[in-house]
Amino acid sequence: MFGWVRSRALYVEIARFLVLIAVILGVIWLLGSLGHLDLPFIITVLPLIFQGAAITLAATAFILPVALGVGFLVGWARFSRNPLAYWVTTLFVEIFRGTPQLVLVLAAFFIGLPLVAPAGANPQVLAFWVGSFALALHSAAYQGEIFRAGFQSVPTGQIEAAHAVGLDSWQTMKEVILPQAFRVSLPPLGNEFANVVKDSSILGFLGVLCIVLCSRDLAGWGRQIAPLTFNVNTAVFSWVVIAIVYFIIIYVMSTIMLAVERRLRVPGLEAAL
Protein backbone atom coordinates (compact mmCIF):
# COMPACT_ATOMS: atom_id res chain seq x y z
CA MET A 1 0.00 0.00 0.00
CA PHE A 2 2.87 2.37 0.77
CA GLY A 3 4.91 1.28 -2.21
CA TRP A 4 4.62 4.81 -3.53
CA VAL A 5 6.86 6.08 -0.74
CA ARG A 6 10.04 6.36 -2.71
CA SER A 7 13.17 5.70 -0.68
CA ARG A 8 14.33 9.25 -1.30
CA ALA A 9 11.14 10.67 0.16
CA LEU A 10 11.66 8.39 3.15
CA TYR A 11 15.17 9.80 3.74
CA VAL A 12 13.81 13.34 3.58
CA GLU A 13 11.16 12.36 6.10
CA ILE A 14 13.75 10.85 8.49
CA ALA A 15 15.99 13.91 8.14
CA ARG A 16 13.08 16.18 8.98
CA PHE A 17 12.28 14.09 12.03
CA LEU A 18 15.89 14.28 13.27
CA VAL A 19 15.90 18.06 12.82
CA LEU A 20 12.68 18.19 14.82
CA ILE A 21 14.20 16.22 17.70
CA ALA A 22 17.27 18.47 17.62
CA VAL A 23 15.09 21.59 17.82
CA ILE A 24 13.18 20.18 20.80
CA LEU A 25 16.38 19.28 22.63
CA GLY A 26 17.73 22.75 21.84
CA VAL A 27 14.65 24.40 23.31
CA ILE A 28 14.98 22.33 26.49
CA TRP A 29 18.64 23.27 26.80
CA LEU A 30 17.72 26.93 26.27
CA LEU A 31 15.05 26.72 28.96
CA GLY A 32 17.58 25.21 31.31
CA SER A 33 20.21 27.83 30.67
CA LEU A 34 17.63 30.59 31.24
CA GLY A 35 16.65 29.07 34.57
CA HIS A 36 13.20 27.83 33.56
CA LEU A 37 13.87 24.25 34.54
CA ASP A 38 12.83 23.33 38.05
CA LEU A 39 12.95 19.58 38.59
CA PRO A 40 10.25 19.16 41.29
CA PHE A 41 7.91 21.33 39.22
CA ILE A 42 8.61 19.31 36.11
CA ILE A 43 7.95 16.05 37.86
CA THR A 44 4.57 17.30 39.05
CA VAL A 45 3.48 19.02 35.88
CA LEU A 46 4.60 16.57 33.18
CA PRO A 47 2.05 13.86 34.05
CA LEU A 48 -0.69 16.50 34.07
CA ILE A 49 0.37 17.70 30.64
CA PHE A 50 0.45 14.19 29.21
CA GLN A 51 -2.93 13.53 30.74
CA GLY A 52 -4.07 16.66 28.93
CA ALA A 53 -2.48 15.44 25.69
CA ALA A 54 -4.38 12.19 26.02
CA ILE A 55 -7.63 14.12 26.48
CA THR A 56 -6.78 16.23 23.42
CA LEU A 57 -6.21 13.09 21.37
CA ALA A 58 -9.41 11.52 22.65
CA ALA A 59 -11.40 14.66 21.84
CA THR A 60 -9.81 14.85 18.38
CA ALA A 61 -10.49 11.18 17.74
CA PHE A 62 -14.16 11.82 18.50
CA ILE A 63 -14.57 15.23 16.87
CA LEU A 64 -12.77 14.58 13.57
CA PRO A 65 -14.79 11.62 12.27
CA VAL A 66 -18.10 13.07 13.46
CA ALA A 67 -17.35 16.48 11.94
CA LEU A 68 -16.04 14.91 8.74
CA GLY A 69 -19.14 12.75 8.31
CA VAL A 70 -21.64 15.48 9.16
CA GLY A 71 -19.66 18.07 7.20
CA PHE A 72 -19.60 15.86 4.11
CA LEU A 73 -23.37 15.37 4.23
CA VAL A 74 -23.92 19.09 4.86
CA GLY A 75 -21.69 19.99 1.89
CA TRP A 76 -23.52 17.51 -0.32
CA ALA A 77 -26.93 18.84 0.76
CA ARG A 78 -25.84 22.44 0.13
CA PHE A 79 -24.69 21.37 -3.34
CA SER A 80 -27.86 19.43 -4.12
CA ARG A 81 -31.00 20.94 -5.56
CA ASN A 82 -33.26 19.50 -2.87
CA PRO A 83 -34.74 22.66 -1.33
CA LEU A 84 -35.51 21.14 2.08
CA ALA A 85 -32.02 19.65 2.49
CA TYR A 86 -30.54 22.90 1.26
CA TRP A 87 -32.38 25.15 3.73
CA VAL A 88 -31.95 22.88 6.73
CA THR A 89 -28.19 22.59 6.19
CA THR A 90 -27.81 26.28 5.36
CA LEU A 91 -29.44 27.14 8.68
CA PHE A 92 -27.14 24.66 10.41
CA VAL A 93 -24.04 26.19 8.82
CA GLU A 94 -25.07 29.76 9.60
CA ILE A 95 -25.76 28.95 13.24
CA PHE A 96 -22.69 26.85 13.97
CA ARG A 97 -20.23 28.83 11.90
CA GLY A 98 -21.37 32.15 13.30
CA THR A 99 -21.11 31.25 16.98
CA PRO A 100 -17.77 31.24 18.81
CA GLN A 101 -16.69 27.81 19.96
CA LEU A 102 -16.47 28.95 23.57
CA VAL A 103 -20.14 30.01 23.49
CA LEU A 104 -21.12 26.68 21.90
CA VAL A 105 -19.21 24.69 24.47
CA LEU A 106 -20.69 26.71 27.34
CA ALA A 107 -24.18 26.33 25.87
CA ALA A 108 -23.62 22.59 25.61
CA PHE A 109 -22.54 22.57 29.25
CA PHE A 110 -25.31 24.74 30.74
CA ILE A 111 -28.19 23.81 28.41
CA GLY A 112 -27.24 20.51 26.81
CA LEU A 113 -25.77 18.75 29.80
CA PRO A 114 -28.85 18.97 32.10
CA LEU A 115 -30.96 17.70 29.19
CA VAL A 116 -28.93 14.59 28.49
CA ALA A 117 -27.43 13.83 31.89
CA PRO A 118 -28.67 10.54 33.29
CA ALA A 119 -28.88 10.39 37.08
CA GLY A 120 -25.64 9.39 38.72
CA ALA A 121 -23.45 9.99 35.69
CA ASN A 122 -20.03 11.51 36.18
CA PRO A 123 -20.56 15.16 35.25
CA GLN A 124 -16.94 15.63 34.30
CA VAL A 125 -17.05 12.86 31.69
CA LEU A 126 -20.43 14.00 30.39
CA ALA A 127 -19.19 17.56 30.13
CA PHE A 128 -16.36 16.28 27.97
CA TRP A 129 -18.76 14.51 25.62
CA VAL A 130 -21.30 17.33 25.20
CA GLY A 131 -18.43 19.81 24.79
CA SER A 132 -16.78 17.62 22.16
CA PHE A 133 -20.10 17.26 20.40
CA ALA A 134 -20.53 21.03 20.26
CA LEU A 135 -17.02 21.38 18.82
CA ALA A 136 -17.77 18.62 16.31
CA LEU A 137 -20.86 20.48 15.05
CA HIS A 138 -18.86 23.69 14.80
CA SER A 139 -16.20 21.97 12.70
CA ALA A 140 -18.89 20.20 10.67
CA ALA A 141 -20.24 23.60 9.63
CA TYR A 142 -16.79 24.61 8.38
CA GLN A 143 -16.12 21.27 6.71
CA GLY A 144 -19.56 21.44 5.11
CA GLU A 145 -18.52 24.67 3.44
CA ILE A 146 -15.21 23.12 2.37
CA PHE A 147 -17.00 20.17 0.78
CA ARG A 148 -19.62 22.41 -0.85
CA ALA A 149 -16.85 24.44 -2.50
CA GLY A 150 -15.26 21.14 -3.56
CA PHE A 151 -18.49 19.89 -5.14
CA GLN A 152 -19.05 23.21 -6.88
CA SER A 153 -15.52 23.24 -8.28
CA VAL A 154 -16.45 20.41 -10.67
CA PRO A 155 -17.34 22.08 -14.00
CA THR A 156 -20.98 21.56 -15.00
CA GLY A 157 -19.76 20.61 -18.48
CA GLN A 158 -18.13 17.50 -17.02
CA ILE A 159 -21.34 16.55 -15.22
CA GLU A 160 -23.23 16.96 -18.47
CA ALA A 161 -20.58 14.90 -20.28
CA ALA A 162 -20.96 12.12 -17.69
CA HIS A 163 -24.70 12.04 -18.36
CA ALA A 164 -24.02 12.11 -22.10
CA VAL A 165 -21.82 9.01 -21.73
CA GLY A 166 -24.82 7.29 -20.14
CA LEU A 167 -23.96 7.45 -16.44
CA ASP A 168 -26.95 7.94 -14.16
CA SER A 169 -26.96 10.56 -11.39
CA TRP A 170 -25.47 8.26 -8.77
CA GLN A 171 -22.69 7.01 -11.07
CA THR A 172 -21.94 10.59 -12.05
CA MET A 173 -21.63 11.52 -8.38
CA LYS A 174 -19.40 8.54 -7.62
CA GLU A 175 -17.17 8.51 -10.69
CA VAL A 176 -16.90 12.17 -11.69
CA ILE A 177 -17.98 14.59 -8.95
CA LEU A 178 -16.69 12.94 -5.76
CA PRO A 179 -13.14 12.14 -6.93
CA GLN A 180 -12.63 15.76 -7.97
CA ALA A 181 -14.48 17.36 -5.07
CA PHE A 182 -12.45 15.26 -2.64
CA ARG A 183 -9.12 16.29 -4.15
CA VAL A 184 -10.03 19.96 -4.10
CA SER A 185 -11.24 19.70 -0.48
CA LEU A 186 -8.13 18.03 0.92
CA PRO A 187 -5.86 21.04 1.60
CA PRO A 188 -8.50 23.16 3.40
CA LEU A 189 -9.58 20.04 5.29
CA GLY A 190 -6.00 19.66 6.55
CA ASN A 191 -6.13 23.20 7.94
CA GLU A 192 -9.46 22.55 9.57
CA PHE A 193 -8.16 19.34 11.18
CA ALA A 194 -5.33 21.31 12.75
CA ASN A 195 -7.89 23.80 14.07
CA VAL A 196 -9.88 20.97 15.62
CA VAL A 197 -6.81 19.79 17.53
CA LYS A 198 -6.05 23.26 18.86
CA ASP A 199 -9.65 24.19 19.58
CA SER A 200 -10.11 21.11 21.73
CA SER A 201 -8.22 23.13 24.37
CA ILE A 202 -11.51 24.96 24.90
CA LEU A 203 -12.76 21.80 26.56
CA GLY A 204 -10.35 22.67 29.38
CA PHE A 205 -12.82 25.36 30.48
CA LEU A 206 -15.34 22.64 31.13
CA GLY A 207 -12.87 20.88 33.40
CA VAL A 208 -12.53 24.04 35.46
CA LEU A 209 -16.27 24.73 35.39
CA CYS A 210 -16.95 21.22 36.53
CA ILE A 211 -14.56 21.49 39.39
CA VAL A 212 -16.23 24.68 40.56
CA LEU A 213 -19.86 23.94 39.73
CA CYS A 214 -20.15 20.21 39.95
CA SER A 215 -18.53 20.50 43.41
CA ARG A 216 -17.38 16.97 43.30
CA ASP A 217 -13.69 16.78 43.59
CA LEU A 218 -12.61 20.19 44.74
CA ALA A 219 -10.36 18.77 47.39
CA GLY A 220 -8.69 16.40 44.95
CA TRP A 221 -8.10 19.22 42.52
CA GLY A 222 -6.55 21.29 45.26
CA ARG A 223 -4.22 18.47 46.16
CA GLN A 224 -3.02 18.18 42.57
CA ILE A 225 -2.53 21.86 42.10
CA ALA A 226 -1.10 22.72 45.50
CA PRO A 227 2.56 21.88 44.77
CA LEU A 228 2.42 24.01 41.63
CA THR A 229 2.76 27.30 43.45
CA PHE A 230 2.59 29.62 40.49
CA ASN A 231 5.89 30.98 39.32
CA VAL A 232 6.17 32.54 35.88
CA ASN A 233 9.76 31.52 35.63
CA THR A 234 9.02 27.81 35.97
CA ALA A 235 5.56 27.91 34.35
CA VAL A 236 7.19 28.88 31.04
CA PHE A 237 8.38 25.30 30.89
CA SER A 238 4.86 23.87 30.88
CA TRP A 239 3.75 26.25 28.13
CA VAL A 240 6.67 25.22 25.96
CA VAL A 241 5.91 21.55 26.53
CA ILE A 242 2.23 22.09 25.70
CA ALA A 243 3.20 23.90 22.51
CA ILE A 244 5.51 21.02 21.58
CA VAL A 245 2.80 18.44 22.21
CA TYR A 246 0.33 20.33 19.99
CA PHE A 247 3.01 20.76 17.38
CA ILE A 248 3.80 17.05 17.25
CA ILE A 249 0.15 16.03 16.97
CA ILE A 250 -0.52 18.52 14.19
CA TYR A 251 2.77 17.74 12.46
CA VAL A 252 1.98 14.04 12.29
CA MET A 253 -1.52 14.79 11.04
CA SER A 254 -0.48 17.20 8.33
CA THR A 255 2.26 14.84 7.16
CA ILE A 256 -0.39 12.18 6.63
CA MET A 257 -2.67 14.65 4.84
CA LEU A 258 0.18 15.77 2.60
CA ALA A 259 1.01 12.16 1.71
CA VAL A 260 -2.63 11.57 0.73
CA GLU A 261 -2.63 14.74 -1.39
CA ARG A 262 0.58 13.69 -3.15
CA ARG A 263 -0.80 10.24 -3.77
CA LEU A 264 -3.95 11.64 -5.41
CA ARG A 265 -2.31 14.52 -7.25
CA VAL A 266 -3.47 14.94 -10.83
CA PRO A 267 -2.26 17.54 -13.35
CA GLY A 268 -4.84 20.24 -13.82
CA LEU A 269 -6.37 19.71 -10.40
CA GLU A 270 -3.23 20.61 -8.50
CA ALA A 271 -3.75 24.33 -8.92
CA ALA A 272 -6.39 23.98 -6.27
CA LEU A 273 -4.22 21.81 -4.05
Place this chain on the structure above:
Amino acid sequence: MSSSHPMIKAENIHKSYDSLRVLKGVSLSVDKGDVLVIVGPSGSGKSTLLRCINLLVYPDSGSIWIDGILTTHHEVRPEWVREKVAMVFQSFNLFSHLRAVDNVTLGLRKIKGINPEEAREAGIHLLKSVGLEDKIDEYPANLSGGQQQRVAIARALAMNPKVVLFDEPTSALDPEFISEVLDVMTRLANEGMTMIVVTHEIGFAKGVADHLVFLEGGRVLEEGGAREVIESPRRRRTQEFMSKILG
Protein backbone atom coordinates in the same frame (compact mmCIF):
# COMPACT_ATOMS: atom_id res chain seq x y z
CA MET B 1 -29.36 -1.46 -45.75
CA SER B 2 -32.73 0.02 -46.53
CA SER B 3 -34.54 0.42 -43.25
CA SER B 4 -38.08 1.65 -43.20
CA HIS B 5 -37.46 4.35 -40.62
CA PRO B 6 -34.90 7.15 -40.28
CA MET B 7 -32.15 6.85 -37.66
CA ILE B 8 -33.35 10.05 -36.00
CA LYS B 9 -36.71 11.63 -36.34
CA ALA B 10 -37.84 14.68 -34.39
CA GLU B 11 -41.34 16.04 -34.76
CA ASN B 12 -42.62 19.41 -33.65
CA ILE B 13 -40.20 19.87 -30.74
CA HIS B 14 -41.01 22.70 -28.32
CA LYS B 15 -38.78 23.75 -25.46
CA SER B 16 -38.96 26.78 -23.16
CA TYR B 17 -36.79 27.92 -20.28
CA ASP B 18 -39.24 29.71 -18.01
CA SER B 19 -40.82 32.30 -20.27
CA LEU B 20 -38.09 32.06 -22.92
CA ARG B 21 -39.34 30.01 -25.86
CA VAL B 22 -36.18 28.45 -27.33
CA LEU B 23 -37.57 25.80 -29.70
CA LYS B 24 -40.88 26.54 -31.39
CA GLY B 25 -41.79 23.40 -33.27
CA VAL B 26 -38.67 21.95 -34.82
CA SER B 27 -38.86 18.84 -36.99
CA LEU B 28 -36.01 17.00 -38.65
CA SER B 29 -35.06 13.59 -39.84
CA VAL B 30 -31.69 11.93 -40.46
CA ASP B 31 -31.28 8.65 -42.30
CA LYS B 32 -28.84 6.00 -41.20
CA GLY B 33 -25.29 6.90 -42.26
CA ASP B 34 -26.19 10.49 -43.16
CA VAL B 35 -24.59 13.65 -41.83
CA LEU B 36 -26.82 16.60 -40.98
CA VAL B 37 -25.25 20.00 -40.35
CA ILE B 38 -27.17 22.58 -38.33
CA VAL B 39 -26.26 26.25 -38.66
CA GLY B 40 -27.87 29.33 -37.18
CA PRO B 41 -27.16 32.48 -35.22
CA SER B 42 -26.19 32.44 -31.57
CA GLY B 43 -29.17 31.77 -29.34
CA SER B 44 -31.24 30.20 -32.12
CA GLY B 45 -31.56 26.96 -30.12
CA LYS B 46 -28.96 24.71 -31.81
CA SER B 47 -27.47 23.38 -28.56
CA THR B 48 -30.90 23.01 -27.00
CA LEU B 49 -32.05 20.95 -29.98
CA LEU B 50 -29.04 18.59 -29.67
CA ARG B 51 -29.66 18.28 -25.91
CA CYS B 52 -33.26 17.33 -26.57
CA ILE B 53 -32.17 14.62 -28.99
CA ASN B 54 -30.06 12.80 -26.38
CA LEU B 55 -32.46 13.78 -23.58
CA LEU B 56 -29.97 15.86 -21.62
CA VAL B 57 -33.06 18.04 -21.50
CA TYR B 58 -36.61 16.85 -22.10
CA PRO B 59 -38.62 18.71 -24.72
CA ASP B 60 -41.85 20.25 -23.43
CA SER B 61 -43.75 18.70 -26.31
CA GLY B 62 -43.11 16.86 -29.53
CA SER B 63 -41.72 13.42 -30.26
CA ILE B 64 -38.29 11.98 -30.98
CA TRP B 65 -37.54 8.53 -32.34
CA ILE B 66 -34.08 6.97 -32.27
CA ASP B 67 -33.80 4.08 -34.72
CA GLY B 68 -37.56 3.81 -34.68
CA ILE B 69 -37.93 3.85 -30.90
CA LEU B 70 -39.96 6.65 -29.34
CA THR B 71 -37.79 8.19 -26.61
CA THR B 72 -39.64 11.29 -25.49
CA HIS B 73 -42.54 9.75 -23.63
CA HIS B 74 -40.68 8.21 -20.71
CA GLU B 75 -40.94 4.69 -22.07
CA VAL B 76 -37.16 4.35 -22.17
CA ARG B 77 -34.57 5.46 -19.63
CA PRO B 78 -32.64 8.59 -20.63
CA GLU B 79 -29.39 6.68 -19.90
CA TRP B 80 -30.34 4.16 -22.59
CA VAL B 81 -30.88 6.97 -25.10
CA ARG B 82 -27.53 8.56 -24.25
CA GLU B 83 -25.68 5.30 -24.85
CA LYS B 84 -27.18 5.18 -28.36
CA VAL B 85 -26.75 8.89 -29.03
CA ALA B 86 -23.27 10.08 -28.05
CA MET B 87 -22.29 13.73 -27.79
CA VAL B 88 -19.15 15.80 -28.34
CA PHE B 89 -19.08 19.24 -26.75
CA GLN B 90 -17.61 22.57 -27.72
CA SER B 91 -15.49 22.69 -24.54
CA PHE B 92 -14.42 19.00 -24.66
CA ASN B 93 -15.54 18.38 -21.06
CA LEU B 94 -13.03 15.63 -20.41
CA PHE B 95 -12.95 14.33 -16.84
CA SER B 96 -9.93 16.10 -15.33
CA HIS B 97 -9.07 13.38 -12.82
CA LEU B 98 -8.90 10.58 -15.41
CA ARG B 99 -6.18 9.74 -17.93
CA ALA B 100 -7.10 9.87 -21.62
CA VAL B 101 -7.73 6.12 -21.81
CA ASP B 102 -9.81 6.12 -18.62
CA ASN B 103 -11.89 9.00 -19.98
CA VAL B 104 -12.61 6.85 -23.02
CA THR B 105 -13.45 3.70 -21.08
CA LEU B 106 -15.45 5.09 -18.15
CA GLY B 107 -18.75 4.10 -19.73
CA LEU B 108 -17.46 0.65 -20.73
CA ARG B 109 -16.30 -0.04 -17.18
CA LYS B 110 -19.15 1.49 -15.21
CA ILE B 111 -22.16 0.91 -17.45
CA LYS B 112 -21.29 -2.16 -19.51
CA GLY B 113 -19.29 -3.70 -16.66
CA ILE B 114 -16.36 -4.63 -18.87
CA ASN B 115 -13.28 -5.54 -16.85
CA PRO B 116 -10.46 -2.96 -16.67
CA GLU B 117 -7.94 -4.84 -18.81
CA GLU B 118 -10.37 -5.48 -21.64
CA ALA B 119 -11.69 -1.92 -21.41
CA ARG B 120 -8.14 -0.58 -21.59
CA GLU B 121 -7.50 -2.61 -24.75
CA ALA B 122 -10.62 -1.14 -26.30
CA GLY B 123 -9.66 2.35 -25.12
CA ILE B 124 -6.17 2.10 -26.62
CA HIS B 125 -7.68 0.91 -29.89
CA LEU B 126 -10.06 3.91 -29.97
CA LEU B 127 -7.29 6.37 -29.10
CA LYS B 128 -5.18 4.93 -31.92
CA SER B 129 -8.08 5.47 -34.31
CA VAL B 130 -8.01 9.20 -33.52
CA GLY B 131 -4.22 9.33 -33.78
CA LEU B 132 -3.44 9.53 -30.07
CA GLU B 133 -1.54 6.29 -29.47
CA ASP B 134 1.20 8.29 -27.73
CA LYS B 135 -1.17 10.07 -25.29
CA ILE B 136 -2.93 7.08 -23.76
CA ASP B 137 -1.94 7.73 -20.14
CA GLU B 138 -1.84 11.52 -20.34
CA TYR B 139 -4.14 13.64 -18.18
CA PRO B 140 -6.42 16.12 -20.01
CA ALA B 141 -4.54 19.14 -18.61
CA ASN B 142 -1.42 17.99 -20.47
CA LEU B 143 -3.16 17.76 -23.87
CA SER B 144 -3.71 20.47 -26.49
CA GLY B 145 -7.27 21.47 -27.34
CA GLY B 146 -7.23 19.44 -30.53
CA GLN B 147 -5.96 16.37 -28.68
CA GLN B 148 -8.57 16.81 -25.94
CA GLN B 149 -11.34 17.00 -28.52
CA ARG B 150 -10.07 13.85 -30.22
CA VAL B 151 -10.08 12.06 -26.86
CA ALA B 152 -13.66 13.31 -26.43
CA ILE B 153 -14.57 11.83 -29.82
CA ALA B 154 -12.98 8.50 -28.84
CA ARG B 155 -14.98 8.65 -25.59
CA ALA B 156 -18.16 9.26 -27.57
CA LEU B 157 -17.44 6.25 -29.79
CA ALA B 158 -16.61 3.89 -26.93
CA MET B 159 -20.19 2.92 -26.20
CA ASN B 160 -20.65 2.00 -29.86
CA PRO B 161 -23.39 4.59 -30.46
CA LYS B 162 -25.78 4.67 -33.40
CA VAL B 163 -25.51 8.44 -33.67
CA VAL B 164 -22.95 11.07 -32.66
CA LEU B 165 -24.00 14.66 -31.98
CA PHE B 166 -21.33 17.36 -32.28
CA ASP B 167 -22.00 20.77 -30.70
CA GLU B 168 -19.57 23.24 -32.31
CA PRO B 169 -16.67 20.79 -31.88
CA THR B 170 -14.03 23.13 -33.32
CA SER B 171 -15.11 26.58 -32.22
CA ALA B 172 -13.08 26.51 -28.96
CA LEU B 173 -9.92 25.44 -30.80
CA ASP B 174 -6.95 27.47 -31.92
CA PRO B 175 -7.00 27.54 -35.76
CA GLU B 176 -3.95 25.26 -35.99
CA PHE B 177 -5.85 22.42 -34.28
CA ILE B 178 -9.14 22.64 -36.18
CA SER B 179 -8.21 20.45 -39.12
CA GLU B 180 -7.03 17.47 -37.02
CA VAL B 181 -10.48 17.32 -35.44
CA LEU B 182 -12.35 17.84 -38.71
CA ASP B 183 -10.24 15.06 -40.26
CA VAL B 184 -11.33 12.61 -37.60
CA MET B 185 -14.96 13.65 -38.08
CA THR B 186 -14.69 13.30 -41.82
CA ARG B 187 -13.29 9.81 -41.51
CA LEU B 188 -16.07 8.89 -39.09
CA ALA B 189 -18.67 10.14 -41.57
CA ASN B 190 -17.03 8.17 -44.40
CA GLU B 191 -17.16 5.04 -42.26
CA GLY B 192 -20.93 5.43 -42.21
CA MET B 193 -21.62 6.98 -38.81
CA THR B 194 -24.87 8.90 -38.53
CA MET B 195 -24.01 12.40 -37.33
CA ILE B 196 -25.65 15.70 -36.47
CA VAL B 197 -23.09 18.49 -36.43
CA VAL B 198 -23.64 22.04 -35.28
CA THR B 199 -20.80 23.92 -36.96
CA HIS B 200 -19.99 26.97 -38.98
CA GLU B 201 -17.10 25.21 -40.74
CA ILE B 202 -18.58 25.62 -44.19
CA GLY B 203 -15.84 23.60 -45.88
CA PHE B 204 -16.73 20.60 -43.74
CA ALA B 205 -20.45 21.14 -44.33
CA LYS B 206 -20.00 21.28 -48.10
CA GLY B 207 -17.63 18.36 -48.29
CA VAL B 208 -19.12 15.96 -45.76
CA ALA B 209 -22.71 16.85 -44.93
CA ASP B 210 -25.64 15.37 -46.79
CA HIS B 211 -28.22 17.78 -45.43
CA LEU B 212 -28.22 21.18 -43.82
CA VAL B 213 -30.75 22.86 -41.55
CA PHE B 214 -30.78 26.60 -40.93
CA LEU B 215 -32.24 27.31 -37.51
CA GLU B 216 -33.31 30.75 -36.40
CA GLY B 217 -35.43 31.86 -33.47
CA GLY B 218 -36.23 28.27 -32.58
CA ARG B 219 -37.61 27.42 -36.03
CA VAL B 220 -36.23 25.68 -39.09
CA LEU B 221 -36.07 28.51 -41.62
CA GLU B 222 -34.61 26.51 -44.48
CA GLU B 223 -33.39 23.00 -45.11
CA GLY B 224 -32.13 20.91 -47.96
CA GLY B 225 -29.02 19.41 -49.50
CA ALA B 226 -25.98 20.90 -47.78
CA ARG B 227 -24.22 22.19 -50.89
CA GLU B 228 -27.46 23.52 -52.32
CA VAL B 229 -28.45 25.52 -49.22
CA ILE B 230 -24.93 26.90 -48.80
CA GLU B 231 -24.45 27.91 -52.44
CA SER B 232 -27.94 28.95 -53.43
CA PRO B 233 -30.14 29.57 -50.39
CA ARG B 234 -33.73 30.34 -51.26
CA ARG B 235 -34.71 32.63 -48.38
CA ARG B 236 -33.29 36.06 -47.80
CA ARG B 237 -32.42 35.44 -44.11
CA THR B 238 -30.47 32.35 -45.11
CA GLN B 239 -28.64 34.29 -47.80
CA GLU B 240 -27.65 37.00 -45.30
CA PHE B 241 -26.49 34.42 -42.77
CA MET B 242 -24.51 32.44 -45.32
CA SER B 243 -22.74 35.50 -46.68
CA LYS B 244 -21.86 36.44 -43.09
CA ILE B 245 -20.27 33.11 -42.20
CA LEU B 246 -18.64 32.75 -45.59
CA GLY B 247 -16.96 36.08 -44.74
